[in-house]
Structure formats: structure tokens, C-alpha cells
Amino acid sequence: MEYLEELSNVLEKRRAWIEESQLDKLKERLQAFYSAYNALYLFLIQKGALKEDPYKNESSIEIGKIHIPKTSVFAESTKTQDLSVRLADYDTQLNILANFFPLSLDALDFGKINLVMGLVKYIDWSALTPESDYPVTKAVAEIKRGIMSGKDSSALNAPASLAKIAIAILGCLKIVNHFNREFYKYELRATLADCLTPENHPTPGEIKKRLAAASPNKTFYNELAEELLKEDYSPQGAHLREEVLRSLRVAEEKHKTQVSNRYLLMDGIQIIGSISSILHTIEEKFDYNKYLLEDPEPSFWVRLQRFIDKMMSKQPKPAVFEVEYEEPSSKAQTEEAKPIKKRIVYEEMKADLEKKSRNLAKISFQGAALIKFEALSDEELLNFLERAAKGISNQYKLLIALDSFFKTKVDEKYRGQVKGIKPELSAMKNAYIKATEKSAEYTALKEAEEIRKWLPRPQQEEENREEPVEANNM
Numbered sequence: 001m002e003y004l005e006e007l008s009n010v011l012e013k014r015r016a017w018i019e020e021s022q023l024d025k026l027k028e029r030l031q032a033f034y035s036a037y038n039a040l041y042l043f044l045i046q047k048g049a050l051k052e053d054p055y056k057n058e059s060s061i062e063i064g065k066i067h068i069p070k071t072s073v074f075a076e077s078t079k080t081q082d083l084s085v086r087l088a089d090y091d092t093q094l095n096i097l098a099n100f101f102p103l104s105l106d107a108l109d110f111g112k113i114n115l116v117m118g119l120v121k122y123i124d125w126s127a128l129t130p131e132s133d134y135p136v137t138k139a140v141a142e143i144k145r146g147i148m149s150g151k152d153s154s155a156l157n158a159p160a161s162l163a164k165i166a167i168a169i170l171g172c173l174k175i176v177n178h179f180n181r182e183f184y185k186y187e188l189r190a191t192l193a194d195c196l197t198p199e200n201h202p203t204p205g206e207i208k209k210r211l212a213a214a215s216p217n218k219t220f221y222n223e224l225a226e227e228l229l230k231e232d233y234s235p236q237g238a239h240l241r242e243e244v245l246r247s248l249r250v251a252e253e254k255h256k257t258q259v260s261n262r263y264l265l266m267d268g269i270q271i272i273g274s275i276s277s278i279l280h281t282i283e284e285k286f287d288y289n290k291y292l293l294e295d296p297e298p299s300f301w302v303r304l305q306r307f308i309d310k311m312m313s314k315q316p317k318p319a320v321f322e323v324e325y326e327e328p329s330s331k332a333q334t335e336e337a338k339p340i341k342k343r344i345v346y347e348e349m350k351a352d353l354e355k356k357s358r359n360l361a362k363i364s365f366q367g368a369a370l371i372k373f374e375a376l377s378d379e380e381l382l383n384f385l386e387r388a389a390k391g392i393s394n395q396y397k398l399l400i401a402l403d404s405f406f407k408t409k410v411d412e413k414y415r416g417q418v419k420g421i422k423p424e425l426s427a428m429k430n431a432y433i434k435a436t437e438k439s440a441e442y443t444a445l446k447e448a449e450e451i452r453k454w455l456p457r458p459q460q461e462e463e464n465r466e467e468p469v470e471a472n473n474m
Helices: 001-046 076-099 109-120 137-149 150-156 160-193 203-214 222-232 236-246 262-273 276-293 300-310 346-361 369-373 378-409 422-454 460-464
Strands: 319-328 339-347
Touching: 001 160, 001 236, 001 262, 001 422, 076 109, 076 422, 137 160, 150 369, 160 203, 160 222, 160 236, 203 222, 203 276, 222 236, 236 319, 262 276, 262 378, 262 422, 276 346, 276 422, 319 378, 339 346, 339 378, 346 378, 378 422
Parallel strands: none
Antiparallel strands: 319 339
16 A cells, blocks of 8 residues: 555654653753652751651662552541652652663553653642642642742742653654554554555454454554544545645655753753752751750850850850871872861851752752853853862762761760761762762763764765656656
């Protein structure tokens, strides 16, 4: 059949176009979606709105295996615990989807597309209100309204970012799903060629029986069988078939546009920005630890001296702490890391943390500074990302040292009350690793592009050569 041959040609080109461009976009958007959600999820844990699931990291990650977390109504008595478990599971599933799920046309069948769509739409980020009919969306909206304030503007913008990325992901999935529908109908025609003839007008039921006999393992979709029959046998058939071909055709590109990997740099910068709320939490914990260090139950004479100093508006002496940390040796790996002692003026350190937290908030999710970053060149973005990552690395070492200082220097009778920052340090380390991976990936792709410019292109002569005219067209 002439239509079947033409359909085969356009499907082949459509497949190549999707595999060359759309699947990469889908991968990028899924990773951006996970990064944005993961940062928000960690923020909610740090705020105490969620409980960290102790079994979250013990669940095995199976490539290609994803599921949608529970969506049922919460029991009020266990709502916080149940929501914590569901959102931890959701974080794991998005991680699998973004980093371990095989994105190919063969893997993305109808069932897998429905699963991916279900995960992306698990929380309705575009309508995040306590009046939502969806239990998880409603619960997350209630948390957002209850704990977020102006100083958490970066986290407040997270739902808007997630809603925007979700629309882009669903757009990619729509393209893949459309191809799958038309390819299914093509395979159905090819498999049942003897049944689908101009003289024979079978019913969907007859097609189902024939398909079961010819391909027992192939799923039958009644809706697509009805579409096929309308296209092949209805009075509007010619128009419908042309519409199918038109929807599948890929516009010819004379010159391939250069692919930009700029999104990697922007993702890395936003990941660094997500550390803003972490620094704010660390500052609050350190303030409490300093309070314990200075003795919450001072003697009468100490209290009297503090009262006199206050009456005379005498500024208290700066709190100076001597901390120690190890700096890896830049020489042979056999050399031990050298301990470095550093004098920290607590008030200066606190002011620096506050400043860093404010600045990082501007570049997380949809912070105000991100608009300015769009105007920068790729090289400027890369330099900024590398400097920011290095700054976080240096800050991380000092925070570890100060955490250790409080745990060992606070009086033993208060030591059990010292607030550790292990979860925050872990989140900082993960953000730093992810950001440096984005930077490294961008650099590697950039170098590969430069190498390709110098490679010989023997196919160019072939591309510019005109196709021979067929004999029957002469």
C-alpha cells in the first residue's frame, strides 16, 4: 500500500529526530526537575516540617524500575509521618527517573510514559493550594503556607520552577506518545495486511482476534484500532491520513544549529544557590552552641558583671575560637594531610554566613539574580560557578572544624545539648558534588566540540551531492 510505505518513511525520520534531539531535552528537564524538588525536600527537612526517613537510602535502585508513591487520603494521627515517607519515596523515584532510567523510544512505551507522567504530576505545582482535591498536593501546600517566609524567597519560588519544568517535560512526553500511537497503527497495518484490504472492512473485535492469532504477546488498544479504521475506510479517510503524515513530518534543516550546553552551568549555579537555607540553619545551631559554651547558668558574680557592662553600654569582647582542620597535601599522596590552625572571630564568621546565605538565595530556583546571569557569556558563567564551588568547599572545611570545636569545648554537663550539623554538612557536600559535576560535564562537552571542529569531514562531499533522478521520472 502506497500510504503504508510513505508512513514508514516519515516514521523513520521522526524516530531519528526524537532520538537525536527530544530525548536529550527530556533527560535535561527530568534532571532539572529532580534537582529543584530535591533542594525543596531537603529544605523542608531542615525546617522540621518533614521527618527524615531512616530507610530512604537503604532502598535499592533498579534501572528502569519506578513507581508512583501512595496518593490516598492521610490519617490525621499519622499525617506528618506518612507525608514524610511519601515525599522521601518521591525523591528516590525522581532520582531514579533523572539519573538511572533508560530514556529511549523502545523503553518509553505507553505504560512507561504513563508512569513518568504520573511522577511528574504527583504534586500539582501549578495549583499548590490547601484547597486542592489531591491529598499530597494539599499537604505540601499547607506546609508551604505554614513555614515559609520572606527570607525563604528562594524556596518560595521552587513550586513555580517545578511547574514550569513539568510543562516542558509533559511536552516532550506528548511528542513521544504521539509517535508511539502512530507507530502502533503502522505495525498493526503491517501485521494484518491480509485482513486490512480495500475490499474488507473489519470491526475492532475482528482486528483483536486476528492480532491475538498473529502476535499473541502484542497488546490490543481498541481506541487505536478505531482510529485506524476511520483513516482507512471512512469518507474522511484521505484527509485523516494526510493529517497523520503532516503531524509526523520533520522540517528539513539545511544547517544544524549549534547545541548549547549552557543549561549545565545554570543548573550548577542554582544547585549552589540551594545551600542558602542550609547556611541559615547552621547559623541558628551555632548560635545555640555558643550560648551553651558561654555557660547558660553563670555564677552570681558573672551575672552581675554582665549586668554592669550592659548598663554602661560596654560592648562585649568578641568571641574568638581556635579551630583546627586538615588540608590535603598537594604533593605525593603518601604524605599525610597537614593540620591547619585557624583563629575564628565568631561575630565575623556569623556575619559572613548571613551575607553568603542572602547572596546564594538570589541565585537559587528563580532568584532575582538569575535574570542577570542570563546576560552573561558561557565563560563568565563557568568562572562564576567554579569560584562559587571553591568558596563552598572552603566554607565546608571551616564548618566541620567549628562543629567539632563545639562538641569538644562545651562543658560536659551541656554537651548532650549541642546541636550537630551533620545533615546540613551532608546536604552541602551533595550540592557541591552535583555542582562540580555540572561544571565538569560542561567542560568535557565544550572540549569535545572543539575537537570535532578539527576532525576531517569526509561525508561533506556526499551531503552536497545531488540525488540521481530515477529513470521513471525522466
